[in-house]
Amino acid sequence: MVAGIVPLTPAMQTLPAGEGHRESLRSDASIARLLPAAAAASETPLVAVVDSGLLFDPLADELSSAGLPVFRSADRAVRVLCSYVDVKRRAG
Numbered sequence: 001m002v003a004g005i006v007p008l009t010p011a012m013q014t015l016p017a018g019e020g021h022r023e024s025l026r027s028d029a030s031i032a033r034l035l036p037a038a039a040a041a042s043e044t045p046l047v048a049v050v051d052s053g054l055l056f057d058p059l060a061d062e063l064s065s066a067g068l069p070v071f072r073s074a075d076r077a078v079r080v081l082c083s084y085v086d087v088k089r090r091a092g
Helices: 031-040 054-065 074-091
Strands: 002-005 047-050
Touching: 002 031, 002 074, 031 054, 047 054, 047 074
Parallel strands: 002 047
Antiparallel strands: none
């Protein structure tokens, strides 16, 4: 699965806590908490795409720290995931 995250909505809690907004990556409602939990509960391989600017580097870092492969472009994420699936299929 490729989870393409468009982090511009405050509902996803994609920014570190700070002035000028009420978001927090560390919130239980943050995509940075919810997506790794969903991935861990599934046997389906999952990669995340955070195809946004430097403002969202902390989100990408948080997802990566939680064990998810994170890519900054969807093209690269799909290529890598397809390669992974091909290798697993041949080995299985």
